[in-house]
Amino acid sequence: MAVTGRRPQYLVFNKPVGVQTDLTPVVPHSLGSMLNALDQQQSLQILADLPRTIAGLTLVTDDNAFLTEVQGQTWPSTLRVQLTGTTPLTLPQNIAAEVVEQRPDQVHQWTMLTLQTTALDSVTAWLESLSRVSGAINRIGWGPIKLSPDLAVGTYRGLFPQEIDALLTPATTSSLEK
Template identity: 50%
Template sequence: MNLEHYLTEHHQGTRRQIVRLLRQERVTVNDAVVVTGHTAVTATDRICVDGLAVTGRQPQYLVFNRPLGFQDDLTPTTPRSLGGLLNEFDRQWQLTALADLPKEATGLVLASDDTHFLTDLQRIGWASQLTAQLTGPVAPDLSALKAAVTWQALTVTPDAVHQTTTIVGTTKGVAAAVIALSQLPGLIGPVTRTGVGPLTLPGDLPVGTYRGLFAPEIDALVAPLDATTPAPK
């Protein structure tokens, strides 16, 4: 079988991830770097990714709906942390969170044991979508909010039926935005991150729970690298 098929069968990522692994020269066959997925391999070959045999490497990609005040620490024994939310199976992985959401906010947090994936996301620098809900169906004065943060988008939606106003903003300045939104009068509950780049917080993911990312979600998150990763020589 060819190398790309072998890596796919051994759950080393999506097809696009595997192509990227090869292009980044992270795959070796019998200690030699291989960048071509069509390379023929056999069961006796020693195939590694990042120096780890593929049989012992099962990369995990998770999305959390983090509760208010929780730390992004993935150590299971740390109180009020993401690690405390993990089930027994997922506690075996050496997971790290992309810790870019202040503790004063809730919502979407990404975690993985694939450090290259997390580094890639930091390089891409996706903007976050933040949502805040206020009492009253009247649009508030947002001059201070606009002055404190550079927004890519900012919408205000009054709701006369529920007597609330929802503010949704997209920005790369997450920490400053959380502070500015939290200071708005009439805030109901905490500020929530409802999206990161192309990924939206799943509507069926309750606060305090998590799930694995689906292959299309992983590919969408790292898609900008497809245009910048050098092709094999």
């Protein structure tokens, strides 16, 4: 399953809430402390960073050329959050995000909201300010990379060659860039 130990390294983490994106192995509650001994020896850098309060997909690599090329693109983050109540949420005009899905659950009285945005910091700050949020905000995708349901929280794996190639394919401009 994991494709680690190869050179260069391309890793995808399912980061838990509260974990720092520090890659130093001795820093407690950090991505670095989750690395195995072989991967700890690499000079890794964060490609798709997440605030400490957000869970989900985080990309890491030791390939500087890949890092530079992919960071030059504006891949949207796909966020998912559970809201209390079944009333649809309306996005304010100043929030640079698109609603991908709002799935109300009448039985449990909550709504699963999925958004896409290239303005991660402002959108997550807005989501965190909502009183209806009833769980962690999760990044379930970044550009063409989707968080696999079989990648447990607090674990990581190597990116597959087709995922690496997809990240190198230029992103198309969308209405997210307000």
